[in-house]
Each structure stands twice: as C-alpha cells, then as structure tokens.
Amino acid sequence: MSDVLLNFIAGGVGGSCTVIVGHPFDTVKVRIQTMARPKPGEKPQFTGALDCAKRTVAKEGFFALYKGMAAPLVGVSPLFAVFFGGCAVGKWLQQTDPNQEMTFIQNANAGALAGVFTTIVMVPGERIKCLLQVQQAGSAPSGVHYDGPLDVVKKLYKQGGIASIYRGTGATLLRDIPASAAYLSVYEYLKKKFSGEGAQRTLSPGATLMAGGLAGIANWGVCIPADVLKSRLQTAPEGKYPDGIRGVLREVLREEGPRALFKGFWPVMLRAFPANAACFFGLELTLAAFRFFGIGGHPTPSTEVVPVPHDE
Numbered sequence: 122m123s124d125v126l127l128n129f130i131a132g133g134v135g136g137s138c139t140v141i142v143g144h145p146f147d148t149v150k151v152r153i154q155t156m157a158r159p160k161p162g163e164k165p166q167f168t169g170a171l172d173c174a175k176r177t178v179a180k181e182g183f184f185a186l187y188k189g190m191a192a193p194l195v196g197v198s199p200l201f202a203v204f205f206g207g208c209a210v211g212k213w214l215q216q217t218d219p220n221q222e223m224t225f226i227q228n229a230n231a232g233a234l235a236g237v238f239t240t241i242v243m244v245p246g247e248r249i250k251c252l253l254q255v256q257q258a259g260s261a262p263s264g265v266h267y268d269g270p271l272d273v274v275k276k277l278y279k280q281g282g283i284a285s286i287y288r289g290t291g292a293t294l295l296r297d298i299p300a301s302a303a304y305l306s307v308y309e310y311l312k313k314k315f316s317g318e319g320a321q322r323t324l325s326p327g328a329t330l331m332a333g334g335l336a337g338i339a340n341w342g343v344c345i346p347a348d349v350l351k352s353r354l355q356t357a358p359e360g361k362y363p364d365g366i367r368g369v370l371r372e373v374l375r376e377e378g379p380r381a382l383f384k385g386f387w388p389v390m391l392r393a394f395p396a397n398a399a400c401f402f403g404l405e406l407t408l409a410a411f412r413f414f415g416i417g418g419h420p421t422p423s424t425e426v427v428p429v430p431h432d433e
Contacts, residue, residue, distance in 0.1 A: 125213070127411050128404075129206035135404035136201025140194045143396025145186035147193075149173045150385035150392065151254040154352045158377060170388040189253030192246045192270045200242045205404065207235030208305050229306040236301030240294055244287050248355045249273045255356050280359045289355040292366040296347035300340045308336035308401060329405050330398040337397025341389045346382035348389070349373070 149170050156166040167173035177185050211231025212223055223231070249270050256267060267273045277285045311332035316324045324332075341348075350369045354362055362368035373381050 125206050125209040127408060127416065128209040129202045131404045131407035131411070132205030133198040133202035134407045135205070135400040135402075136198040137194065138399035138403035139201065139396045140190060140197045142399040143392045144190045144193065145174070146388050146392025146396070147250075148177070148186050148188060148254045150388040151251050151352055151356075152177065153388065154349050154385045155251070155255045155356050170385075170391065173388075188256070189250040189270075192249040192253070192273075195246070195270075197246065200239050200246070201400065201404075203242050204235045204239045204301065207238035208232060210238075211235055223309065225306050225310055228309045229302040232305030233298050233302040235305070236297040236299075237294065239301070240290060240297060243297070244290050244293050245274075247293065247351070248277070248286060248289060251352055251355045285359065289351050289366075292347060292351035292354055292369075295366065296344040296351055300344035303343045304336050304340035304397075307339040308332055311335055324405070326402065329402050333401025334394035334398035336401065337393035338390060340397070341393045345386055345389055349382050349384055352385075 152173050153167055153170065159165045167176065174186065208231045211234040212227070214234075215223070215227045215230065252267060252273055253270070265276060267276065274286065281288075312324060312329075315328040315332055350366050350373070353373070354366055354369050357369075362372075
C-alpha cells in the first residue's frame with residue numbers, strides 16, 4: 122500500500138501542473154457553456170472560443186482568464202492526489218500478485234473507482250470556480266456578486282447550507298466515473314505502447330507528454346455533455362432547478378437542442394492536451410524522483426515507466 126501514498130503525493134504535483142497550464146482554457150469553456158441564449162435577431166455574447174478569450178482579455182485584462190484559479194489550485198492538488206491514490210487502491214483491489222500487470226478493463230475499473238473518490242473533494246471547488254469564472258463586470262447569472270472564494274462559500278452556505286455548496290454532486294459523478302475510467306485506461310495503454318517491451322521500460326519526456334495529452338482528450342471526449350449540465354446547474358440561481366440535472370437537461374434540449382450539450386467543445390479539447398500532458402509529466406517526474414532516492418517499493422510492470430531526459 123506504499124504505492125498509494127506515493128501516488129497520492131505525485132498526483133498532487135501533477136494536479137498543480139494541470140491547473141496552472143489549463144485554467145485559462147477552462148475559464149473560456151465555462152463562459153461559453155453558461156452564456157445567456159440570445160434573443161431572436163440578437164448576436165450571441167461570444168461567437169466562439171477565440172472570440173470569448175479576446176473579449177475577456179480586452180474587457181477585463183489578461184488575468185481575468187485566471188479568475189477563480191485559487192479554488193481549483195487549492196482543491197485540484199488534493200483532488201489529483203486522491204484520484205491517483207484511488208487509482209492505486211483500485212489496482213491493488215484487483216491484483217492477485219504485487220507484480221501483476223493490469224489489463225485495459227482493470228485500469229478502467231480503477232479509474233472509475235477513483236472518480237467516485239474525487240467527487241467529495243471536487244464538487245465545492247468546482248462550484249466556487251464556475252461562479253467566479255462567469256462573474257463579469259460585477260454581475261453574475263445568479264444575480265449575486267462574489268468577492269472571492271471565501272465570499273462564495275459564505276454566501277452559498279447562507280443561501281442553502283451544505284447542500285448549496287455541494288450542488289452538482291450527481292452531475293459530477295455522471296461526468297467523472299466514465300471520464301476517469303477512460304483517463305487512466307488510455308494513459309496506461311499508451312504508456313505501455315510508447316515505453317517498449319522488456320523488463321526495463323523507459324518513457325521519454327516527449328512520450329510521457331503525448332500519452333498524458335491523449336489521455337486528457339479521451340477523458341473530456343467522454344464527459345463534455347455531463348460537464349455542460351454540471352456547469353449550468355452550479356451557476357444557476359438558487360431554486361431554478363429543483364429536480365437537479367434532469368431539469369437542466371430538459372431545458373437545454375427543449376430550448377437549444379442536443380448540440381448545446383457540446384458547447385465549449387473546442388476550448389475543452391484545446392485545454393485537454395496541454396493540461397493533462399503537464400499533469401502526467403509532473404506525476405511521472407515525481408514518481409521517478411521517489412525511485413531515484415529509493416523511496417517506496419519496487420514498481421509494478423504497469424508503472425515502471427521513467428521519464429528519461431534525452432534528445433528526441
């Protein structure tokens with residue numbers, strides 16, 4: 122079980138890398154997903170991801186793209202720590218031997234279990250992040266102005282208690298169980314392909330970045346519709362959707378059609394590759410450092426992949 126602790130720590134490092142690289146893309150994604158539907162004859166608030174980014178920077182400055190980053194930076198590092206620790210638990214539960222190599226399905230199972238673990242950590246941070254990201258020029262879709270993450274927590278608790286802070290839990294589970302299964306299984310599959318055969322598998326930094334980036338694309342390719350519903354639910358005024366995600370889904374399909382479930386597709390995909398490449402690079406680099414200093418047990422064949430600096 123020492124692998125669980127090491128993956129927990131390394132996951133925290135990877136999570137920090139993810140936030141720093143990916144947050145501007147995430148801000149654009151959330152703003153596109155939650156923008157008001159234009160009335161007949163009116164132009165939409167944003168015509169696309171690039172237009173959203175340009176307008177945001179022009180109106181609010183470059184650092185507006187990093188609005189709300191404090192919440193995920195505080196929340197995502199432990200979130201990824203929990204996720205990769207959960208993946209290690211999921212693998213351990215399925216192993217009959219410490220050196221057993223996981224199959225694609227077994228890695229998917231481990232990822233899905235980790236997705237359940239992360240929901241408790243993720244939901245409050247996601248709710249805070251989304252509310253701050255859509256807040257523009259002193260106003261927000263919910264009609265309430267927030268001065269920062271702590272102010273969001275205070276006002277949400279005053280409005281609806283803990284339930285308000287954890288609004289979107291079901292939507293987050295719907296998003297993250299299949300997405301996390303795809304995330305880990307695709308990464309482990311590509312890692313094996315890129316690292317070659319034999320007892321001493323090595324993975325170059327470039328291959329690590331490629332495997333991580335493609336795993337991120339697989340993750341988001343699975344979960345974009347659920348993410349759209351989650352974003353709208355978490356940024357809506359208190360009481361707008363009494364039946365939760367089902368009410369959001371009905372409204373979206375009725376008023377905008379199925380295509381609206383894929384709003385923010387391009388900023389998500391543009392973010393997915395670099396953010397998750399950074400995540401897995403940070404993860405593998407930290408695990409490699411542990412091995413270099415002789416910390417932890419012997420890695421299993423499925424994780425014996427070391428980022429080795431060399432010219433590509």
